[in-house]
Amino acid sequence: MLTFVCILLTGLSCALRDGVMGFEVRLVNGDKCSGRVEVLRNNQWGTVCDHGWDFRDAHVVCLQLGCGFAEYPAQGPTYGPGSGEIWLRHVQCTGHESSLDHCSVVLSSSFPCTHQNDAGVKCSGSLYMPTLTLLSPHTVFSSGESVRFSCHVLVGQSQVSDFYLYKEGVQTPLVTQRVDQGQSRVELTLLDVETFQQGSYSCRYSIIFNFPLQRSPPSNSINITVGEAVCE
16 A cells, blocks of 8 residues: 655655555556556556656666666657556656655646656666776786776766676676765776786676666776786
């Protein structure tokens, strides 16, 4: 059973909460990662009004469905008008919610919705590939030196949680760096390298609120060479 937690703002804003689990979301009349947004309540699929529908709302839907980031939020019957109930009106997500039912909804009767106002979304389909760059001034290192990389991703919202540095052939990351909210670039430092650590490196990132954890595809690769230190 759905309950409402309300606060008084310019209107009545309510955060939808489900006592057991979030309601299901699907995309219709598109493909796996694009289409009209529909939600299941009371065993009936219904639509979402596009009043106030923006990138933050669309991002939550895309990430909830494992479809990467939103490329654009569709307003009006881009993917055709739905039928039945319009379950959600004036959705207001921050972009950090784990599912659409955790977003607030402004309840207002002065702006009626019809199925000509059904919201939709086009998602990227997968998380964006990050870019790895070498901050150290050379690619050949002596044992005991540190190797500095930078990993970044172009994202419109602050959903990145952690960055990881991987060596080719090793399944677990050699460096993990948590980032602050809104940060999309991080320095990853490989300390005191040894000869066995020479090879090809790439980076990945993870998304903050999705379970199971979503990790990006690997970045481009950078090769480093490590030789024995020469003592004079």
